[in-house]
Amino acid sequence: xxxxxYVCLIFSGDNLRKLEERLSELDHRxxxxxxxxxxxxxFLLHSSGFYATTASETDRINPQSDADAFGTPVPxxxxxxxDVAANGKLTPQEVDIVxxxxxxxVEPEKIVRLEADGVVESFVRPPEKIAINELLDRVEELGxxxxxxxxxxxxxxxxxxxxxxxxxxxxISGTGKSRLTKCYAYSILGLxxxxxxxxxxxxxxxxxxxxxxxxxxGHEDVLAPGGYRRTAFLDSLLLANSDPLKPxxxxxxxxxxxxxxxxxxxxxxxxxIEGAIRFHAADSIEVPDVPQSIPWPRNLYxxxxxxxxxxxxxxxxxVLDRANSQDLSDVNVRAYxxxxxxxxxxxxxxxxxxxxxxxxxxxxxxxxxxLHFGNRTVRELALYVHRxxxxxxxxxPVDRQIDQKILPKLRGGxxxxxxxxxxxxxxxxxPLALRRVSLMKSDLDESDFFKYR
Numbered sequence: 001x002x003x004x005x006y007v008c009l010i011f012s013g014d015n016l017r018k019l020e021e022r023l024s025e026l027d028h029r030x031x032x033x034x035x036x037x038x039x040x041x042x043f044l045l046h047s048s049g050f051y052a053t054t055a056s057e058t059d060r061i062n063p064q065s066d067a068d069a070f071g072t073p074v075p076x077x078x079x080x081x082x083d084v085a086a087n088g089k090l091t092p093q094e095v096d097i098v099x100x101x102x103x104x105x106v107e108p109e110k111i112v113r114l115e116a117d118g119v120v121e122s123f124v125r126p127p128e129k130i131a132i133n134e135l136l137d138r139v140e141e142l143g144x145x146x147x148x149x150x151x152x153x154x155x156x157x158x159x160x161x162x163x164x165x166x167x168x169x170x171x172i173s174g175t176g177k178s179r180l181t182k183c184y185a186y187s188i189l190g191l192x193x194x195x196x197x198x199x200x201x202x203x204x205x206x207x208x209x210x211x212x213x214x215x216x217x218g219h220e221d222v223l224a225p226g227g228y229r230r231t232a233f234l235d236s237l238l239l240a241n242s243d244p245l246k247p248x249x250x251x252x253x254x255x256x257x258x259x260x261x262x263x264x265x266x267x268x269x270x271x272x273i274e275g276a277i278r279f280h281a282a283d284s285i286e287v288p289d290v291p292q293s294i295p296w297p298r299n300l301y302x303x304x305x306x307x308x309x310x311x312x313x314x315x316x317x318x319v320l321d322r323a324n325s326q327d328l329s330d331v332n333v334r335a336y337x338x339x340x341x342x343x344x345x346x347x348x349x350x351x352x353x354x355x356x357x358x359x360x361x362x363x364x365x366x367x368x369x370x371l372h373f374g375n376r377t378v379r380e381l382a383l384y385v386h387r388x389x390x391x392x393x394x395x396x397p398v399d400r401q402i403d404q405k406i407l408p409k410l411r412g413g414x415x416x417x418x419x420x421x422x423x424x425x426x427x428x429x430x431p432l433a434l435r436r437v438s439l440m441k442s443d444l445d446e447s448d449f450f451k452y453r
Contacts, residue, residue, distance in 0.1 A: 005097060007079060007080075007101070008079065008114075010077050010079070013077070015074060016077075018075065023052060025071065026054055029054070030054070044070070045105070048064050048073060048104075049105070050105065051071065055069040055070065076110075078110045078111070078112070081112075081114065082113065082114035095242070098244060113243055113246070124189055124247065126188075127159050128162075132151070132155060135184070135187055136151055138187035139183040142183045143183070143343065144176070144180060144183035150328065154167065154169075154180060154184065162298065164271045164272065164322075165300065165302060166324070167324050167325075167326060168255075168303075168323045168324070170326070170327055170328070171327050171374075172308065172331075172374055175328040175374040175376075176374070176375055177305040178203070180328070181305070182194055182201060185201040185301070186198070188249075199235070200239070200248050200249060201249045201250075201251075202235075202248075202250050203251045204216070204232055205253045206253060206256075207257065207258060208257050210262065212263055213265075213266045215231075215263050216231060217231065217279050218231045218234045228280070230290070234279070236250050237297065237300065238289075238290075240297035240299050240300040244299050247301055248299060248300050250301070250302050251305065252303070252305070254306065256315060260315060261318060261319065264319070268319065270295075275295070276295055276296075277293060277295075277296060279293060331363060331367075331373070333359050333363050336375045336378055337382075340378070347382045350386040351382050355398065358398075358426070359378060359381070362423070365422050368419070373405070377405050384400075385398055396432070399433055400432065402433040403430075410440060410450075410451070411450060421441070423437050440452070
């Protein structure tokens with residue numbers, strides 16, 4: 001179906017009065033024999049403004065060079081646009097027109113998109129226009145627990161380069177990398193809670209078998225000629241391209257579970273030079289709703305999360321050079337625990353100062369060896385202990401959780417000798433965990449290596 005871009009210019013108050021005065025002026029000019037009257041009025045959108053004129057159409061128009069014929073530009077209050085024929089999806093040419101309207105005629109918040117159902121979409125400020133204090137408050141309201149330094153760094157990493165927005169969040173599991181991304185995106189989008197669905201925030205879990213870009217962009221369906229296997233990533237790219245005034249966020253979760261260069265190199269290149277992203281070949285059968293290619297959308301905000309452990313693949317310099325890599329491995333158990341007590345009051349008694357101190361001290365012993373745990377472990381341990389105590393379990397739930405959730409990832413060599421000795425002293429009142437640490441110490445003495453067993 002052919003594309004038809006509809007643009008509605010709205011005038012009100014003083015600007016409406018100025019437009020009416022300009023039309024009256026054209027009638028007076030016609031009465032004086034200097035024009036043809038408002039029955040032949042043409043409206044002109046020019047880089048210098050919006051004009052009403054009865055001047056004849058020419059190939060090259062510069063209204064600023066003929067003030068008598070064109071008058072002064074009339075300010076526009078608001079612009080509403082839509083591609084009704086194509087169900088609200090803009091072509092690259094229409095995207096360019098909309099971007100020029102925003103640049104030349106109105107402030108960004110005054111140009112809005114008419115959705116396919118006829119509803120005017122609410123304006124969303126781009127991340128670059130959001131103050132850090134506002135972000136901090138909003139992320140806190142959504143249930144995110146991050147320091148100002150962490151959030152400020154993440155914000156700057158995403159917005160500092162106007163042509164590409166790509167951040168890699170790395171660190172141990174359970175530090176809130178995915179939650180940070182979602183809280184940030186929902187803060188920008190103005191959504192009320194993390195349980196609200198949004199097509200402008202998509203999580204794409206990376207799978208180990210990904211070997212080429214089609215796992216992200218989809219591919220032609222050979223069993224259904226003319227069909228196309230779409231993906232959430234493809235839909236996000238097309239959405240960002242079709243509506244350039246509103247941000248779209250994509251989270252590539254655990255993106256180094258597969259070799260990043262195999263499935264993501266094309267996107268890195270397109271992002272770097274603002275090149276085209278190709279979806280299917282030029283000689284392919286026409287695919288409905290999936291163009292052959294689109295330019296890299298400047299309003300796409302891309303975040304990748306990675307866990308630093310032996311189960312994932314390393315990143316090459318090519319990837320790291322094209323992104324900001326932010327480490328979220330620092331965990332403040334005391335601060336998180338106190339915040340969690342306020343956030344989930346049912347855990348307030350469970351997360352006593354004594355328990356938080358014990359967990360924090362354990363984490364401080366493990367941290368120099370990158371064996372420490374994240375906020376997720378603190379919360380899940382608290383839930384376990386809370387439930388065990390509510391059912392009057394006979395076991396020591398804290399001892400069980402230390403043995404089941406904290407100690408299993410411990411392994412190392414002679415460099416961990418002092419850590420194991422200190423840990424054994426700290427866990428003297430936790431017999432199950434102490435017995436496990438004692439086994440580790442024995443293994444280390446016998447073979448210069450230990451792991452959980």
